[in-house]
Amino acid sequence: MSNENKSKNIIMNEEEQSLLLNHDYDGIEEFDYPLPSWWVGTFIGGVVFAAFYILYYSFAGGPSLQDEYNHKMAEVNKVREEQSKLVGKFQPDQYQAWIVNKDADEKALEVYEENCLSCHEEKGKGDIGPNLTDKYWKNLKKADAEEIYQFIIVGNEDAGMPAWGDVLSKEELFAAVKYVISIKNTNVPGKEAEGEVIE
Amino acid sequence: MSQNETPESVQNEQKLEQFSYDDKSVKLFIHATLIWGVVALLLGVTIAFQLASWKFNFELPWLTFGRLRPLHTNAAIFAFVGNAIFAGVYYSIQRLLKTRLYSDILTKIHFWGWQLIIVLAAVTLPLGITTSKEYAELEWPIDILVAVIWVIFGINFFMTLKRRRERHIYVAIWFYIATIITVAVLYVVNNLEIPVSLMKSYSVYAGVQDALVQWWYGHNAVAFFLTTPFLGLMYYFVPKAVNRPVYSYRLSIIHFWSLIFVYIWAGPHHLLYTSLPEWVQTLGMAFSVALWAPSWGGMINGLLTLRGAWDRVRREPILKFLATGVTFYGMATFEGPLLSIKSVNGLAHYTDWIVGHVHSGTIGWNYMMVAGILYYMVPKIWKTELFSTKLANFQFWTATIGLLMYIVSMWVAGITQGLMWRAVDETGKLVYPNFVETVVKIVPMYWVRAFGGVLILAGFIAMVYNLYKTIQSAKVEEKEDVFATAPLSAQPIDSHGGSHRKLEGLPLVFSVLAFLAILVGSMIELMPSIMSNKFIVKDARVKPYTPLEIVGRDIYVREGCYTCHSQMVRPMVDETLRYGKRSEAAEFVYDRPFQWGSRRIGPDLHRVGGKYSHMWHYRHMLDPRKVTPGSLMPVYTWLFKSKIKYGSIPKKMQVLKALGTPYSEDEINNSIRNAEEQALTIMAELERDGVDSKMRNKEIIALIAYLQRLGTDMGGSDEVTSAE
Structure with missing residues (x-):
């Protein structure tokens, strides 16, 4: 091992020879090539960017993330308010028209399985959420389409029922209502009855 | 060994000092x-x-x-x-210093002590004994x-x-100097904690303070454990392996000082859009962008040292690994500043992009460099030839x-x-309101990653096989080689070099300056948060x-829930729609340690309190797929057994x-x-839903209590409004 590094480093040409420093560490020598100009540009660019960025956002009143968020949130809230006016009001004729279209049954099951199944279980027999197939209702005073529709929109967060109006579109809400009505009084054995008898 | 051949040493030939190297420890x-x-790697593949x-x-x-x-990381x-x-x-x-390691005993303590730490980690982390601060x-x-x-390593x-x-x-x-000093500072400051018992402590x-200190540490663990020592290794092993002078001495100086000075500021880029005060976030992002050029200085010096030897890079495994390692270093240090830009980070944070970025560093840079260095060192130190170049090439291509x-x-x-996550339709609703949809979509990519x-x-x-075969072929040699060179006293400081050259002759001053360089950013970023109420x-x-x-x-911490769930609702429209009100700094003042997390394999949990019924959580922990079909979450049956x-x-x-939480003696x-x-x-509520009352003293109940509390103090999870 003692001799192998005695061989000098490979120097390719005279330019390199002139740039070689008088440094030798365990046989490692060093050139002193000038800094690549594009690298210097990147370096200065990075520092200048950082300086201006900090100045603008921390001292010159550039918009904060909170400002940007408030702005975007206000826009979305406006859209959502308009939507909730549209969706929030149950229109029986629209609902009646929707449930007779040929895909309605399929869509009803799909919406139920994607959103409701995890708590109300297969066929609505109940588990985390109440049994939907008996004649007892916990949160409703009347078991008609409009009542169910309005309840699904606002939910009952204390009891663990989310406000689905934030998530589901009007059509999906129709689908959920249709499914719930379709399983009503099918009396699938499952979770014990909760609430009062509502006809 | 290249012995000192300067004129001085020739003159002082009679005064040559003899020494040998402790290569036994290197072998260990x-x-x-x-x-x-x-x-x-096996742990990585498993997870x-x-x-x-x-x-x-x-x-x-x-x-x-x-x-x-955590055990894998x-x-x-x-x-x-x-x-x-x-090694x-x-x-x-x-x-490089022409001397033997200071103390054979310290080196041994260092070696066996470090292995003991690893064994202790391997035992405690799977047992759930953890502080939950990442990489700490x-x-x-x-x-x-x-x-x-x-x-001890430092003293040695x-x-x-x-x-x-x-x-x-x-x-x-x-x-190496920057590494040893900074890692010591980082590790001690981040791990300050008060013990509760032998295996439990609170930060x-x-x-917010904990988060800031943690990511100042976490980011700089990457900087000063995975980067600076490897740049040092690169500066030794690349020129040695290629037998060419280092490209640019002045580039070395500029990129070294700028790298260690700038790196230490960049930690807050792990906390963009969180409840961290915005001025700290702004500093974090700005310095991360400025870090690009200093990082690339190292890459340039590495790659241009290989200039003129590219034909050998194609042939020789050592150079292949080293060149690839430096290239991936360049890629990762370009991607890093990119990911630190707030808007890019807003998309990438909490996703697998970050995980991929980390591995282009750890596998692309660290693993490749380690392979190159080992292929260089092992034959040299055991004085033999590499067993198989073919196998080394096989490793290169598989890796x-x-x-x-x-x-x-x-x-x-x-x-x-x-x-x-961020897709919102024209009616102001999330396009994918069920989080699990976004998970199911990327599972195929998880298979690709696992096979990679x-x-x-x-x-x-x-x-490993190749190197052990190499070592087997070596002759057993007990005697150490002896070298001779002139003593330090015979070597004056290079008076023709610039002031930095003089500094290189004064390691103590150099070390103090390096310490100051990392201290400035640390103080400016951390002090306001630690000192000021x-x-x-x-x-x-x-x-x-x-x-x-x-x-x-504490159960949440023990189970490492933070490895998959964040507790930080960022100020973004989609997060407000999905999770609820944005998280505020004031909500975390009693969180020791903080649990903001860094990846959302499951949804954010900061506003989960009150969102579901107790029964939902009960079912979910027992069998997540019961309530969330397609979920990747493990089952936690033991929470239903342990008291x-x-x-x-x-x-x-x-x-x-x-530590400051206002509990009264009565409480x-x-x-x-x-x-x-x-x-x-x-x-009582669970019993109404049909759970046996003997579950009342099981851990699941405590976990439900915690989850139901999360984010409720200032939550108002029912309203979808902007904060303020």
Whole structure:
């Protein structure tokens, strides 16, 4: 091992020879090539960017993330308010028209399985959420389409029922209502009855 | 060995000093690198499969993702890379300084102490003994051991430096100095904690402060454990292997000082869009962008040193690995600043893009460099020839292809999921309101990543075999080679060089300056948060956790829930729609340690309190797929068997009180009764849903108590409004 590094480093040409420093560490020598100009540009660019960025956002009143968020949130809230006016009001004729279209049954099951199944279980027999197939209702005073529709929109967060109006579109809400009505009084054995008898 | 051939030494020939190298210790560290490398990669592959299919969690507490993921990161960083650093540093400093390591005994203590730490980590982390601070999960007794062993390493290193026979210190040594000093500072400051018992402690920092200190540490662990020591190793092994002079000395100087000065500021880029005060976020982003050029300075010096030898890079495995390592370093240090730009980070944070980015560093840079260095060192140090170049080439290609599969699959997964999370339709609703939809979508990418990992592991095993065959072929030699050179006193400081050249002759001054360089950014970013109470505006609505919630929170920490769930609703429209009101700094003042997390494999949990019924959580922990079909979450059956340890509560509350949580003596004295009562309240509701009353003293109840409390003090989860 003692001799192998005695061989000098490979120097390719005279330019390199002139740039070689008088440094030798365990046989490692060093050139002193000038800094690549594009690298210097990147370096200065990075520092200048950082300086201006900090100045603008921390001292010159550039918009904060909170400002940007408030702005975007206000826009979305406006859209959502308009939507909730549209969706929030149950229109029986629209609902009646929707449930007779040929895909309605399929869509009803799909919406139920994607959103409701995890708590109300297969066929609505109940588990985390109440049994939907008996004649007892916990949160409703009347078991008609409009009542169910309005309840699904606002939910009952204390009891663990989310406000689905934030998530589901009007059509999906129709689908959920249709499914719930379709399983009503099918009396699938499952979770014990909760609430009062509502006809 | 190139002996000193300067005129002075020729004149002082009669005064030559004899010395030998402690290569036995280097050999030990090489063995440890190989063994722990296999372990770390095997763990990585295991957890990769656990994300592809939850079944790989095997329903065993100590094999779940939440406990193995910290073990994987610790094993990869501290066991595998750590031992490789020690091997490379000890090998190179002896040769660069022309002296033997300061103390054979200290070197031995260093070696065995470090292996003991790794074994302790391998035992405690799967048992759920963790502080939950990423890459700093080890509990306080092991932290102390780490600090002691690191200091021993430091003493051994600096005393070796003192006894050098080379006046000026080479650029590799500069990077080693920065590493040793900074890692010590980072580790100690981040791990300040008050013990509750032998294996449990609470962080002295809470909430936002804890997050800031943690990511100052976490980011700089990457900087000063995975980057600076490897730049030092690069500066030794690349020119040695290619037998060419280093490209540019002045570039070395500029990129060294700018790198260590700038790096330390960049930590807050891990906390963009969080509740961290915005001026700190702005600093973090700005310095991260400015870090691009200093990082690339190292890459340029590495790659241009190889200039004129590219034909050999194609042929020789050592150069192949080193050149690829430096190239991936360049890629990762370009991607890093890119990901630090706030808007890019808004998309990428909490997704797999970050995971891919980390691995282009750890596999692309660290693993490749380690392989190149080992292929260089092993034949040299054992005085033999490499067993098989073919096998080395096999490893190169499996590692490269495996890594590309890893990076590309994580880009696709990360960007896909990030875009799905934020998709809002024209009616102002989330397009993918069910989080699990965004998970199911990327599972195929998890399989690609896992098989990429298998390739990387296979390549590594090939190297282990190759190197052991190489070592077997070596002759057993007990006698150490003896060298001779002029003493330090015979070598004056180079008076023709510039002022930096003079500084290189004064390692102590150099070290102090390096320390100051990393101190500036640390002080400016951390001090306001640690010193000033005004930093976080308190809110009277935020109350300390109840005794039962403390127990539940500790279970949350123990199970490593933070490895998959964040607790930080960012100020973004989609997050407000999905999770609720944005998280505020004031909400975390009693969180020791903070649980903001860094990846959302599951949804954010900061506003989960009150969102579901107790029964939902009960079912979900027992079988996540029962309530969320397609979920990747492991089952937590043991929470339904182990009992709540009520006896530990008063001590925990006393420690929290000592740290500033306003518990009264009465509250502490009555804590056990209070906890039992709260458990009964939760139980009453569960019983109504059909759960057996004998579950009342099981851990699941405490966990439910904690989850239901989360984010409720200032939550208002029912309203979708902007904060303020």
